[in-house]
Amino acid sequence: MIRAFAVAYATGTLRMDTSTALWAITLASALEIVDIPFLGWLSDRIGRRAMVCIGLLCTVLYAFPFFWLLETRSTGMVVLAMLIVIPVCKDMVFGPQAALVAELFDARIRYSGVRVGREFGGALFGGTAPFIGAALHSATGSVAPVALYVIAGCVVTAFAVLAGRETAHDRDDHV
Structure with missing residues (x-):
């Protein structure tokens, strides 16, 4: 959601130059x-x-x-916004995600368990998030509901993560 909505918001609503938004995202993505x-x-x-x-x-x-x-419309501040949200906030979740999810399943069903959960979840929630963000912004004229939607997603994700077991030090299930 971050990349797609941020570019649309920065260029459409804030009327920023497209290259500024894309370069900010490219730089942040390169750090990944x-x-x-x-x-x-x-x-x-x-x-x-x-x-x-x-x-x-x-x-x-x-x-x-x-x-x-983003609303400052300053190139430096837009780059800073992306440098914090992508390689810091997002990647603290994304970096350990593959191991966390894979290690929740026994080796004999791991592939199916990860694929079904990740692909359906990604399609249903990750794939629709930019559209939901755009709809929330369009309906209200404010990014506050978009930020609240992101926060709600984080809360739901935290509950799901905390409901699972810690897998980092569980070496018995690694194949």
Whole structure:
């Protein structure tokens, strides 16, 4: 949702130059080459659930400031907004996600369990999130409902993560 909605909001509503928004996202995305493996490694040390919950908390705390930075229409502030939301907030959740989800399943059903849960969840919620964000913004003329939607998604995700078991130090199930 972050990339698609941010570009649409920055260029459509805020009337920013498309290249500014795209370069900010490109720079932030380039940092993912380094930070996703690092955050995955860090989750091996502190725990996957802890890392994901820290990322969710960062996202909750940053949901409104993210839009405030975009609304400055300043190239530097837009780049800063993307440098915080993508390689920090999002990737604290994304970095350990593959290991967390895979390790929740026994090795003999792991592939099916991960695929079904991740693909259906991604299509139903991740795939529709930019449209829901756009609809919320269009209906209200404000990004506040969009930020609240992001926060609600983080809360639901936190409950799901905390309902599962910690897998970082469970070496018996690794195949």
